[in-house]
Amino acid sequence: MLNPDFPFSYDLYLEHPAGLGSVPEELHGSEVAVVGAGLSGLVTAYELMKLGLKPVVYEADQIGGRLRTASFPSAEGVTADLGGMRFPESGRALYHYIDLLGLETREFPNPLSPVTSSTVIELAGKKFYAETAEDLPAFFHEVAAAWKAALRDEAHFEQMQEAIRSRDARRVKEIWDRLVEDLDEETFYGFIAGSKAFKDAGFAHREAFGQVGFGTGGWDTDFPNSILEILRVVYTDADDRHRLIVGGAQRLPQALWHHSPAKMAHWPAGTSLASLHGGSPRGAVAKIARAHSPATPAGESAPITVTETWGRQRSYPAVVTTCQSWLLSTRIDTEEGLFPAEHWTAIERSHYMQSSKTFVMVDRPFWKERDSEGREVMSMTLTDRLNRATYLLDNGPDQPAVILLSYTWNDDALKWLALDAEQRVELMLHSLEKIYPETDIRSHIIGQPITVSWEADPNFMGAFKANLPGHYRYQERLYTHFDQSGLSAEHRGIFLAGDDISWTAGWAEGAVTTALNAVWGVVKHLGGSSAPENPGPGDALGEWGPVRLG
Template sequence: MNHPASQDTACLSFPYVDLLYDYGQFLRNADQAIGNLPAHTAEKHIGIVGAGLTGLVAAYELLRAGARRVTLFEAEESHIGGRLLTQCFDEEQPQFIAEMGAMRFPPSEVGLFHYLNKFGIQTTEAFPDPGVVDTELHYRGEAHHWAAMQPPPALFSTVHQGWNAFLREGAVLDDGTSLAPPLLLTELLKQHNYCEVQPEWQRYLDCFGDSSFYSAMVRIFTSKNPPGGKVWRKPEDFHLFGSLGIGSGGFQSVYRASFTEILRLVVNALEVNQRLVPNGISSLAELIAETRFNGMQLRDMICRTRIESINKGPDGQILLAGSNGETYACDRVITTTTTRALQVNLKLTQNQAFVNRDVARAINETHMVGSSKLFILTRDKFWLKHGLAQNIQTDTLVKGVYCLDYAPQDPDSWGVVLISYTWEDDSHKMVSMTDKVQRCLRLVDELAMSAPEFARHLIPLNGDYQRYVLEYDWLTDKHALGAFKLNFPGDDIYSERLFYQFRTALDPRQDTGLYLAGCGASFTGGWAEGSIQTALNAACSVISSLGGDLIDGNPLDGLVPQYRYC
């Protein structure tokens, strides 16, 4: 069933654990605008580097606040939306799509759902994640059936029960430290009970801020009293858990990531009730861009050039050098690119004119994940016709397989299969196969070893591999240089430095007129909500820095650091 992403289906309010601030409430209070610019500064030139979701939302809110001269600089020649990247298989049948970037949207993304609702964009009830639909888990050459909404196969029962016991009951470490149940923290956040959340999350940061996901799991589940009551075997149970994951697929490839980075996804309810946008998430970018201000569409404010450097002008303006040979003088600038692009493409950290040394280090050292996807358009929804699994998770080259139904009202319509969704080392293997046809054939051949009946249906419509196979490698995207931020152990301090950089607008001695935004500058890299949050932060900073007024409860005034990350 499809329905609008409305207040009936999305959380109206959900403050994230690192922020303890409610963007949902702020946006509801900002029905008219987040603030207003006085007439004498409304003509100041505001430059926004990047016309992805962050840049578009920041521009939209600044224009609503009275800004009259906003320019978005976009390196892509035709696409807008950044890593909201929906590709269409067939122009005559535009409903059959491949989401190359963001594709799963949990309602705890209150800022995102605010804009989905505002622009009338629909979502489906659920994304076909493992266990949500009929699933097969392929482990060490054997296929294990996992019925929809049921416990996983018996082989995985120890790790499944242990992980869920940890979520519900917390854990007691061997040194006596008691850790609160992550799901309790989620409930406390829903209640805005910050006084109880803050010390419990700080305890997690103190215990595991320097731990990888894998090492923290070993510490918790090989303790004397592990959650679920059963000590996990090394390495067998940890291999099983790596294949099972925490709700949206196997997490083996990110075992080296920070444990707190993974746990905040759980506490922030980002791994449950994930939804799909049938018309493609790029539709949000397009609809924002069609909004009219001062007699012109927002899309007409986009300048198609790649910004190659940012410098201070002699009169205090910020000079953006474009790849077209032009230099653009701006009074305030918001950057929305990835941290890698800030360092490599924009050269932002070459001097301290705009960011201090701590922020520069955070930009340079923040880890970004590689991610690859390959989709195929099939002549029918074979998984429904033949009673096959709609999701397959493997420990082979293929990794995650997702069957997507973009025409649920038509049982005879085409099908879309995401054959391989991979991260990190698994993605790097995909990058080595540069020909998409050969990559597709190699993946199907690999899948046929454990799921031959499923694999034999993986033939593109009309046998046309060039037209009906689509793939993308974010690591080789010359503008992004990676898919999304995912901290290594000990690096949460980088997220704090990047996220709170916007507060320099409060101090004239620190205010350089440039503000960082984008999901890479948030605590939730890879999630659209991080883009929304930082867009709003940066827009508020611009308004304040230019002498404007903000509505009460805005993030510039109400959002302050809450934790010790080092």
């Protein structure tokens, strides 16, 4: 996932033996606030701890953020990933931490992937069963070919992928910066509808592309979003070769919380984020404000005070906020003067995607049984019905298994918002019974369902950001905020991180890379620097940073 907006190799940066830099020795043990104990917050805190600083992590709910795993009450070992659940192999900065922590992964059962034994596509009441892509009718191959041709002809797909694979940053920027200027105000749908390949194919092909899509399923809920968002995904293979974390995605942030690095400045061996916090993060943040003091020298940034919900306060020379950026204006009383006006505009213009999931546990992976025609009785399913996508998650023969009955986005997710878990399951089963009339799914269900609508969670208000056309300028402001050399003192010392600040919102890789940006920013703010032999992201921003539109 070498991002075309800023093709900096974060994986090589992390692996370099010189580390991520240093702060002046007299600052060892100094506290830095980190708001949010999701993946971005914990990567930030973990790397600051390694540099000899003392991160103070605040969390309103639970460690993990949108890497949240729920267990079924009657079988604690059977889990459901309510947020992030599949991680592309190209996300190498993310896998740096997965490998470091020794977490086991295995291939995720996406439609038509090698570990998915069968896939059913059902459109307009017509059902198509496939064990490999070759089993699908010619129409679906035409849809896939039109998408490939649109990318090739309109977006220099092969040239960009080759430049990314060879880490040719100059070539990546040559291609991408021109596309940004040409396509910033284009929607995903406008891009495909205007492409010669889909014009030649016709509306039915565009419709099917939206309903069953490419890679992980239908993408018509993304049609109003900027085409740049989609290109970033397909260029970097983010929507391909996915793996899941065995035991649930939340194991990653939880392991990071408890892990003691092999090499740290200042702290004794065995120190972890958990030990620095006495086992638990600080509570929810209610207010962030500058601690104004006449003792602050001119041109320097005064400390920033963080106030918890129940009144406890503490001041810090630097604060990193990793919560959804909307929360800085809706849930946290954030002093307006901490950010320039144009950054507040960018925060308020952020566009978040809604997302809903509903899971049930079943007695065994019964779907592998065969019917009279020799087909599996149920398959990984893509449909134009309410469910949209149904995933089958196997825990082994004769073991309880999990069905993700429905995974939906935006308008499709809003259709479920007012319904409780049982109502959702009833409607989802009604749709699946139309597709599989001879399969008694209900008789296999055990216990209570698990469901989530991220837009209804007050600590998130949505699943992830997806820029609308014309939003590139806003994203560029938020992403580059970690380099504060051009900001006045009143705006320095608070840093933004999290996948919604990244160019790859919704992917854990973006949470990791923006955390590393924030670490660089904090180190610089405190008078430290990168190792000369391992320049950090801020050191490369001038040469390879995002293009600035007029």
